[in-house]
Amino acid sequence: DADVTQTPRNRITKTGKRIMLECSQTKGHDRMYWYRQDPGLGLRLIYYSFDVKDINKGEISDGYSVSRQAQAKFSLSLESAIPNQTALYFCATSEAGIWREQYFGPGTRLTVT
């Protein structure tokens, strides 16, 4: 079984709709992250959480919100989706303390029409 899972894997939605992307992990890591990938721009950080009570904005948080329901679950919400939020979204986790690498989920491809 995958250590970091994301649901759904693909989603098409209309402008103005609310949508939630979910991430679960079995790695036991405290830290979780949400990134988006756009063509020609690489991955950019949206939000990150160091533990259940610690949520931080990343580079491009406008238009997004997050919820850390438990150590293992971190959800990303688009309250009112717009077409320029069409992208590939990745969840990632890492250990606390000595920081090394982040472990990524398989991604969610979101299309806003």
Place this chain on the structure above:
Amino acid sequence: DQQVKQNSPSLSVQEGRISILNCDYTNSMFDYFLWYKKYPAEGPTFLISISSIKDKNEDGRFTVFLNKSAKHLSLHIVPSQPGDSAVYFCAARKTAGANNLFFGTGTRLTVIP
């Protein structure tokens, strides 16, 4: 403003030869650099890293070189294998307390059998 740049969007190499992927950065506050590999429909996976206090790190067929004065790092793969065909992302972390990564735009490596 792209702080981590990969100026070559693609690279083709014959099997058995050396692959060299390049990355430039602009922020002197970066203290840790990583390379991730990404296959289609999967999340990025960690490949190799280097601290800013070193100039070389080697792991099997993969070697990362860091030139701090030039703000440049490179990934060498020797010998290249068809299974190395993927998109490679360079990433960097800022010093002290920050745990989010800044990613380059990626280089698609194709190893020709």
